[in-house]
Amino acid sequence: MAQQQVIMDNKSSLDKWEPKIIAFLCNWCSYAGADLAGTSRLQYPPNIRIIRLPCSGRVNPLFIIKALTSGADAVMVSGCHPGDCHYLAGNMYARRRFVMLKRLLATAGIEPDRVHFTWVSASEGNRFAQVVDEVVSRVKKLGPNRIAGDRDEL
Amino acid sequence: MSFKKQENQMIEVCTRLLTEGEVDVVIGFSSDQLGGCAIPSFIRKPLDVKDLKWDDTCTPNLAKYVIERKEKVAIIAKPCDARALVMYQIENQIDRNHVYIIGMECPGMKLSDGTPAPGCQECTVRTPPIFDILIEADKIQTFEVSELSSNRENSKTSFVESSMEWELEDRLKRFQDEMQKCILCFSCRQACYGCYCKTCFIERDVPNWLPQDLDISTKMMFHLGRAMHLAGRCVECGACERVCPSGVKIRYLIQELTDLCHEQYGYRAGMDMNETPAMATFSLGDREIGFLGGDQNES
Structure with a gap:
């Protein structure tokens, strides 16, 4: 209901609406994967803003909540595959944290598709492009972020 | 007596x-x-x-x-x-x-x-x-x-277990209704055993986690942030709700995490001195609920 309302209100601007997606990528795998996607000339939607972090374990859940409350339409986090972490186990701790955060946001009524977690290694340029495709198409279905109200800081 | x-x-x-x-x-x-x-x-x-x-x-x-x-x-x-x-x-x-x-x-x-x-x-x-x-x-x-405890079990099934089955809109509405009441006095944080940080994230200037206005996204930032800090640490004393001057029933958020933590990692906070808290450890077989390309059976 409320979502439709928002969509109705923004109908004129909705045609040109493009989601803003914050992507937290780990330096060692996913960032290199994104780089590979770029150097391989793979096409993927330009909706993501990448923030490079040393490790997916560095992703403070507050980063994600803050991004959503400040107007990001979605957040995506990607790190090394479990077992391949540059710091041995950073992504293993992160994994538990993300499971918790995902459930917390769902309980608070935030669409599950606003937050995505995945693993992309440095050699998976193709997979990175696919993941971004998938995330963007899911977020486009959801419509604009309705948590942040009128805020548009990004 | x-x-x-x-x-x-x-x-x-x-x-x-x-x-x-x-x-x-x-x-x-x-x-x-x-x-x-x-x-x-x-x-x-x-x-x-x-x-x-x-x-x-x-x-x-x-x-x-x-x-x-x-x-x-x-x-x-x-x-x-x-x-x-x-x-x-x-x-x-x-x-x-x-x-x-x-x-x-x-x-x-x-x-x-x-x-x-x-x-x-x-x-x-x-x-x-x-x-x-x-x-x-x-x-x-x-x-x-x-x-008393049998009462409690009844209330538990009707409350927590069903909360994931609610429609998203209902959950959002419930959350927003509670947020509407909150006046950001931070009594819940003061009363909580788990909130003993010398500088709470909401008091930091750099980065400034909490904007200085009283709108719903500020309240969300505070309550969701606090809930994440208490994930797997809550001892269910109910102090947060008891001290709230506006009667915000916020415990259900943290309770959801407490239950998830118990269900997924078999950990209950404060029951055993020799157990490592769930969020400070990991196991190789942890499920990736809701991850892209992971376990999808739960949203």
């Missing part, structure tokens, strides 16, 4: 501890002079021990008063207080040798209007998991206990 019996035993123990100089201060409950709820009280002289009381209004969680206390302390600990003390021990906040824990078996506390205090109705821990001396409740109370 049984409370009186426990109270007498408790006073006996406290007098002994203070006269023999085993502890410098006893942290317990005393009357607020108005006949309402018990208030926290610090007793230093054996003569004052008679001021201590133990009845069904002893709701405050006393564990937080033990942190950073240099002297030797005895604390009257309900099961939830004791669980908080276990967590403090795990998180290196107290020196166990300086804290004497007087464990009280607890049938659940009541608010001044006679209704069960938040968290007490659905509580399943009636005996403190850690104590130096245990003051048991007698049989009459165990009957009341089972009655």
Whole structure:
């Protein structure tokens, strides 16, 4: 209901609406994967803003909540595959944290598709492009972020 | 009644501890002079021990008063207080040798209007998991206990288990309704055993996590951020809801995480001193619920 309302209100601007997606990528795998996607000339939607972090374990859940409350339409986090972490186990701790955060946001009524977690290694340029495709198409279905109200800081 | 019996035993123990100089201060409950709820009280002289009381209004969680206390302390600990003390021990906040824990078996506390205090109705821990001396409740109370806890189980099934089945809109509405009431006084944080950071994230300037306005996204930032910090650490004492001046029922968020933590990682905060908290460890087979390309059976 409320979502439709928002969509109705923004109908004129909705045609040109493009989601803003914050992507937290780990330096060692996913960032290199994104780089590979770029150097391989793979096409993927330009909706993501990448923030490079040393490790997916560095992703403070507050980063994600803050991004959503400040107007990001979605957040995506990607790190090394479990077992391949540059710091041995950073992504293993992160994994538990993300499971918790995902459930917390769902309980608070935030669409599950606003937050995505995945693993992309440095050699998976193709997979990175696919993941971004998938995330963007899911977020486009959801419509604009309705948590942040009128805020548009990004 | 049984409370009186426990109270007498408790006073006996406290007098002994203070006269023999085993502890410098006893942290317990005393009357607020108005006949309402018990208030926290610090007793230093054996003569004052008679001021201590133990009845069904002893709701405050006393564990937080033990942190950073240099002297030797005895604390009257309900099961939830004791669980908080276990967590403090795990998180290196107290020196166990300086804290004497007087464990009280607890049938659940009541608010001044006679209704069960938040968290007490659905509580399943009636005996403190850690104590130096245990003051048991007698049989009459165990009957009341089972009655209360069965109530609690009913409320639990109707509440937490169903909460994921609600429509997204209902969940959003519930959350926003609660947020609407919040006045950002941060009482919940002050009362929470787990919020002992010297500088809370909401008080940081750089980065400025919490904007200075009172809109819903600010409140979300605070409550979701706090809930994440308590993931797998909540001891279910209900202090956050009890102290809230606007009656925000925010505990369901953290309760959801507590249950998820128990279900996924088999961990309950404050039950065992030798267990590593769930969020401070991992196992290779952890499920990736809701990840892209991971377990999708739950959104």
